[in-house]
Amino acid sequence: MTTLNELAKGRASELVMEPYWWRPMPSETTDAAQIPEKTDVVIVGSGFTGLSAALTLAREGRSVTVLEAGRPGFGASTRNGGQVGSGNQKFRVATLIEMMGVRKAEAMLREGVAMLDHIDALVQDLKIDCFFMRCGRFRGAVRPAHYETMSRDMEDLRRHARVDSFMVPRSEQHREIDTDYFFGGAVLPQDASLHPGLYHAGLSNAAIKAGARIIGHTAVIAVQPEAGGFCVHTQRRPVWARNVIVATNGYRQDFNKFCHKRIVPVTSSLIATAPMGGERLNALFPSGRVYGNSARVFSYFRKAPDEPRIIWGGRAGRNAGEMDPRAYAHLARDMLKVFPHIGDVEVTHAWSGRIGYTFDEFPHLGRTPDGIHYAMGYCGTGVSRSTWFGRKIALQLVGKSEGFSEFTGLRFPSHPFHALAPMAVPFFEKWYQAKDALEK
Secondary structure, X not given: OEEHHHHHOOOOOOOEOOOHHHOOOOOOOOOHHHOOOEEEEEEEOOOHHHHHHHHHHHHOOOOEEEEOXXXXXXXXXXXXXXXXXXXXXXXXXXXXXXXXXHHHHHHHHHHHHHHHHHHHHHHHHHOOOOOOEOOOEEEEOOOHHHHHHHHHHHHHHHHHHOOOOEEEOHHHHHHOOOOOOOOOEEEEOOOEEXXXXXXXXXXXXXXXXXXXXXXXOOOEEEEEEEOOEEEEEEOOOOEEEEEEEEOOOOOOOOOOHHHHOOOEEEEEEEEEEOOOOHHHHHHHOOOOOEEEEOOOOOOEEXXXXXXXXXXXXXXXXXXXXXXXXXXXXXXXXXXHHHOHHHOOOEEEEEEEEEEEEOOOOOOEXXXXXXXXXXXXXXXXXXXXXXXXXXXXXXXXXXXXXXXXXXXXXXXXXXOOOHHHHHHHHHHHHHHHHHHHHHOO
């Protein structure tokens, strides 16, 4: 086995190179006979967005076929850290107000709260056993100045969106986390956690029960307008659909130029430790929340919900491929900065997933010029946003007023050098890391 100390030094062996969350997920097989000739709606992508849309549409009486290039749930929906926030973490409140004006900013912030409440209600309604819990989130300040900035932002969030929060000074942070690395932090007590694999399985079962088809290992090659709908060409055979929803986020959009030009895939990586003593783990995380920090290139971490393990995530390592254990050494080093006394703990799993980033850092939903619906661009806050946006885009497709979102109709920018953006991501991350290191 590999310890954190060994992984931090790039000496790793015997790691399971797939998501920890996949262990309880069912295996999926499919064949060409399952692909219908016609369907009301084809949804490309079987993550939370696609499943939420499929469930909504099936309940509205539409025939729905979800197509997935890999195994259902292959992408980021089962590769994330299982942290569920209000969906508006990308901008400080004051920045959002400067960009959008007070009225629009407040409406967007309130919708972010509704996203979180929706998942809570959906899990209860569908009776999904996925360890959903309103555990709260602690965000540690990596610099003293960050603490003051977070304090002002929490005040603005309370004033403009009525979101509860409180600050924890450094002298009291051990009641939240057993470290001296941070300079205090902020707590959002209503934020939540879940098991992404079990949540995905629950959504999938609900969509199938409602009448949706979910077909894996069937990549979409092209979507062409045809005869009052669309011909969706797959690697197996074409299927005609009256409507199409693209719900791939950070994964494939190359079959649709509009979406492809507007999404930048960014890789995020995670590791899971071996089970450790429950008392030792609870001493590290006495409040049992989900955690993050205030760095530009930040870490996010938590206790696993089903076993006494630590799940730790951050941006991808660039020195090796995703299937090379050495690519995860930086995550072990980051963990040891916060918990320097746990170097003997073993690591069992390492994996990566692709986040869908947009050029304006807002999520987007709507229709392309040729009439294809889309919901994507969650910029790293996809657990809450994707479920909400999947439902919203489905309701928009059937023409219901409840489908309105404050994010509907936002200009969805591309960039003249969009083709180079994925190659530029590592350089921007290095730049942000340098700024983090130089900041006082």
